[in-house]
Amino acid sequence: xxxxxxxxxxxxxxxxxxxxxxxxxxxxxxxxxxxxxxxxxxxxxxxxxxxxxxxxxxxxxxxxxxxxxxxxxxxxxxxxxxxxxxxxxxxxxxxxxxxxxxxxxxxxxxxxxxxxxxxxxxxxxxxxxxxxxxxxxxxxxxxxxxxxxxxxxxxxxxxxxxxxxxxxxxxxxxxxxxxxxxxxxxxxxxxxxxxxxxxxxxxxxxxxxxxxxxxxxxxxxxxxxxxxxxxxxxxxxxxxxxxxxxxxxxxxxxxxxxxxxxxxxxxxxxxxxxxxxxxxxxxxxxxxxxxxxxxxxxxxxxxxxxxxxxxxxxxxxxxxxxxxxxxxxxxxxxxxxxxxxxxxxxxxxxxxxxxxxxxxxxxxxxxxxxxxxxxxxxxxxxxxxxxxxxxxxxxxxxxxxxxxxxxxxxxxxxxxxxxxxxxxxxxxxxxxxxxxxxxxxxxxxxxxxxxxxxxxxxxxxxxxxxxxxxxxxxxxxxxxxxxxxxxxxxxxxxxxxxxxxxxxxxxxxxxxxxxxxxxxxxxxxxxxxxxxxxxxxxxxxxxxxxxxxxxxxxxxxxxxxxxxxxxxxxxxxxxxxxxxxxxxxxxxxxxxxxxxxxxxxxxxxxxxxxxxxxxxxxxx
Amino acid sequence: xxxxxxxxxxxxxxxxxxxxxxxxxxxxxxxxxxxxxxxxxxxxxxxxxxxxxxxxxxxxxxxxxxxxxxxxxxxxxxxxxxxxxxxxxxxxxxxxxxxxxxxxxxxxxxxxxxxxxxxxxxxxxxxxxxxxxxxxxxxxxxxxxxxxxxxxxxxxxxxxxxxxxxxxxxxxxxxxxxxxxxxxxxxxxxxxxxxxxxxxxxxxxxxxxxxxxxxxxxxxxxxxxxxxxxxxx
Numbered sequence: 001x002x003x004x005x006x007x008x009x010x011x012x013x014x015x016x017x018x019x020x021x022x023x024x025x026x027x028x029x030x031x032x033x034x035x036x037x038x039x040x041x042x043x044x045x046x047x048x049x050x051x052x053x054x055x056x057x058x059x060x061x062x063x064x065x066x067x068x069x070x071x072x073x074x075x076x077x078x079x080x081x082x083x084x085x086x087x088x089x090x091x092x093x094x095x096x097x098x099x100x101x102x103x104x105x106x107x108x109x110x111x112x113x114x115x116x117x118x119x120x121x122x123x124x125x126x127x128x129x130x131x132x133x134x135x136x137x138x139x140x141x142x143x144x145x146x147x148x149x150x151x152x153x154x155x156x157x158x159x160x161x162x163x164x165x166x167x168x169x170x171x172x173x174x175x176x177x178x179x180x181x182x183x184x185x186x187x188x189x190x191x192x193x194x195x196x197x198x199x200x201x202x203x204x205x206x207x208x209x210x211x212x213x214x215x216x217x218x219x220x221x222x223x224x225x226x227x228x229x230x231x232x233x234x235x236x237x238x239x240x241x242x243x244x245x246x247x248x249x250x251x252x253x254x255x256x257x258x259x260x261x262x263x264x265x266x267x268x269x270x271x272x273x274x275x276x277x278x279x280x281x282x283x284x285x286x287x288x289x290x291x292x293x294x295x296x297x298x299x300x301x302x303x304x305x306x307x308x309x310x311x312x313x314x315x316x317x318x319x320x321x322x323x324x325x326x327x328x329x330x331x332x333x334x335x336x337x338x339x340x341x342x343x344x345x346x347x348x349x350x351x352x353x354x355x356x357x358x359x360x361x362x363x364x365x366x367x368x369x370x371x372x373x374x375x376x377x378x379x380x381x382x383x384x385x386x387x388x389x390x391x392x393x394x395x396x397x398x399x400x401x402x403x404x405x406x407x408x409x410x411x412x413x414x415x416x417x418x419x420x421x422x423x424x425x426x427x428x429x430x431x432x433x434x435x436x437x438x439x440x441x442x443x444x445x446x447x448x449x450x451x452x453x454x455x456x457x458x459x460x461x462x463x464x465x466x467x468x469x470x471x472x473x474x475x476x477x478x479x480x481x482x483x484x485x486x487x488x489x490x491x492x493x494x495x496x497x498x499x500x501x502x503x504x505x506x507x508x509x510x511x512x513x514x515x516x517x518x519x520x521x522x523x524x525x526x527x528x529x530x531x532x533x534x535x536x537x538x539x540x541x542x543x544x545x546x547x548x549x550x551x552x553x554x555x556x557x558x559x560x561x562x563x564x565x566x567x568x569x570x571x572x573x574x575x576x577x578x579x580x581x582x583x584x585x586x587x588x589x590x591x592x593x594x595x596x597x598x599x600x601x602x603x604x605x606x607x608x609x610x611x612x613x614x615x616x617x618x619x620x
Numbered sequence: 621x622x623x624x625x626x627x628x629x630x631x632x633x634x635x636x637x638x639x640x641x642x643x644x645x646x647x648x649x650x651x652x653x654x655x656x657x658x659x660x661x662x663x664x665x666x667x668x669x670x671x672x673x674x675x676x677x678x679x680x681x682x683x684x685x686x687x688x689x690x691x692x693x694x695x696x697x698x699x700x701x702x703x704x705x706x707x708x709x710x711x712x713x714x715x716x717x718x719x720x721x722x723x724x725x726x727x728x729x730x731x732x733x734x735x736x737x738x739x740x741x742x743x744x745x746x747x748x749x750x751x752x753x754x755x756x757x758x759x760x761x762x763x764x765x766x767x768x769x770x771x772x773x774x775x776x777x778x779x780x781x782x783x784x785x786x787x788x789x790x791x792x793x794x795x796x797x798x799x800x801x802x803x804x805x806x807x808x809x810x811x812x813x814x815x816x817x818x819x820x821x822x823x824x825x826x827x828x829x830x831x832x833x834x835x836x837x838x839x840x841x842x843x844x845x846x847x848x849x850x851x852x853x
């Protein structure tokens with residue numbers, strides 16, 4: 001039967017797709033194993049197109065962790081583009097994995113990555129295309145377990161009914177435990193498996209937890225249905241990243257993908273503590289790989305793939321403790337192999353033209369910096385500890401080194417933002433232009449100011465704050481647009497409606513389950529793509545369930561009330577977040593936690609011998 | 621050292637575009653740790669090119685790559701290159717080439733194509749009729765608009781073989797003009813055929829056509845090697 005799927009797909013569907021390389025599989029380093037011999041069969045599902053999903057490091061890590069075990073197999077599947085989706089529906093052909101063209105329903109485990117809220121409807125579309133029942137409750141004993149992981153797992157309640165379980169935290173730590181347990185209990189009934197899974201650190205089984213409400217319907221928290229279950233689910237943490245597995249045999253796609261290059265993860269976590277940043281919380285603490293480890297990984301990666309470019313990747317790569325040494329030594333190794341090095345996420349205060357010179361030998365077209373806010377006051381509020389001097393010095397160095405383009409990222413609608421802060425953005429842009437002129441810069445300068453609308457996220461100091469209204473977004477965008485009429489400055493901004501929808505889902509609870517389900521019914525999918533996004537359909541889905549996108553997005557939580565994600569523990573205490581929020585409102589900055597442990601609570605999730613920068617035993 | 625490599629492009633790689641295939645070769649050569657020569661200039665690129673751009677969806681047993689290496693190449697190197705190529709790319713042969721020889725792309729003059737037929741007799745009449753015509757005008761869509769081209773001089777041979785139930789098309793190609801297999805299939809009212817295969821690529825040497833691995837090369841000169849198969853126009 002398996003052969004038949006493959007044959008049919010290859011003969012009748014693949015040749016008719018717009019871009020067959022999306023569905024070909026068979027790429028260099030793709031792993032094909034025999035399903036008959038495998039004790040555990042996992043399909044890793046990315047709810048977006050191939051070229052997006054294949055650019056994602058997490059997918060490569062998971063693929064590697066699973067496939068390195070001889071008796072486990074992992075394959076991949078992505079959301080088909082509309083043309084291919086149509087062909088599948090027309091032929092009643094189920095969504096299949098790339099490697100062996102096996103229907104998703106024939107796997108033991110289907111794992112979705114939850115990278116962004118706008119992919120949630122796509123997950124339901126993929127389940128539908130795979131003929132897997134949408135809700136966990138409707139899945140029979142034969143159906144695969146459906147698991148979700150990634151940042152979205154830290155507030156998964158809007159998806160609670162669609163998933164059998166969620167994985168919070170590092171897969172390097174939890175996934176082998178999960179798969180071992182499932183391998184050993186293959187014959188156990190589904191309910192039994194879920195009970196056992198719920199005991200693994202990092203696993204959240206939403207069906208074993210329920211919302212508690214007061215008689216007046218007020219939300220009182222989400223609690224386990226029986227006493228033997230943990231009341232709070234702790235995140236899984238890989239304490240020693242240097243010894244954690246890392247994929248060196250990247251799959252080499254045929255067609256171009258968004259980030260078509262090798263990615264070397266220097267460290268996980270970030271010590272800066274920007275108050276809007278969820279990644280800065282849920283990936284704590286900072287854990288580095290050693291220079292020697294990285295150099296060896298780089299060598300193997302180049303040899304195994306033949307890629308011509310390698311990017312150093314981390315939340316803030318310039319903060320790597322031995323960045324100068326690494327870039328110098330790696331640069332020499334890679335240059336010998338004809339591979340260029342890029343460093344996409346440099347902070348302003350760690351920028352030096354020497355470093356930039358080393359990593360961008362070929363192209364000098366663009367550099368990106370993220371001041372995030374236009375005035376020092378607002379940068380203090382968000383704890384983005386960089387100054388105007390940092391920015392102007394960084395661009396001066398860049399211009400002196402020959403760059404003629406710089407992109408500046410800002411957020412619009414941050415808590416406490418005033419028009420003065422917005423005008424500060426224009427002021428900064430003007431100063432950057434002046435630096436260029438004064439440095440004797442010749443040729444045309446291009447300063448791109450790019451703004452995204454602030455989306456408050458769970459597990460951050462701003463988790464209590466609602467988003468600004470759509471009307472306000474449009475007014476502020478217009479104000480900024482007017483102020484940015486400066487020669488040489490180009491202004492880009494994000495669509496207000498997608499930002500609203502993101503905010504509405506990001507801090508929502510189980511009341512959103514029927515909304516997402518309805519949105520998928522109405523055809524919502526690939527919402528991250530302008531050409532597929534239909535705000536009207538989302539609005540309708542909210543409204544039919546008695547909700548409004550705007551209200552959900554703008555909702556303020558009080559500091560006392562229980563939050564829909566309080567039973568899920570990222571490692572940073574709520575007390576710490578609350579205090580950070582107070583500091584924000586007072587305009588007080590908090591230091592870098594490499595320079596002194598701030599007692600955020602993360603230390604409690606770490607074993608004694610791997611505390612790293614989390615040195616304080618007393619918690620603040 | 622400059623070499624020409626003859627290779628196949630089989631299922632599942634038939635869907636790869638020209639650009640995809642170039643990227644694939646560049647990465648494979650790097651995996652095999654063979655040093656390619658880079659062009660000089662502001663934006664250096666590896667000195668590699670194909671004989672021709674195979675249409676997407678078509679398989680081939682006679683693709684050619686023209687590549688300059690920074691070292692002497694031996695069969696050992698070619699074997700290690702083969703070992704890192706994906707399923708569907710097989711190296712059939714290779715030869716050293718003088719650096720002064722023109723680019724492979726500039727020398728190509730014809731291709732042989734093959735496609736399977738449901739019934740040979742049904743097509744036979746149409747072939748004969750086509751070959752009797754002295755002019756076969758077709759429309760060709762280009763970036764600049766629609767152009768009308770006479771395909772007849774580019775059709776060297778059309779042969780339906782009953783034994784194999786297949787059609788063989790011997791068509792001119794290259795910079796001096798040519799016919800595409802799909803254009804000829806359309807003239808034969810076989811446009812729905814999807815299994816087109818290239819069976820050989822020929823260089824045009826004066827009035828002769830010969831395989832790139834067979835021709836005689838010396839300094840800048842390309843001449844026919846009389847000891848190997850060739851066609852005279």
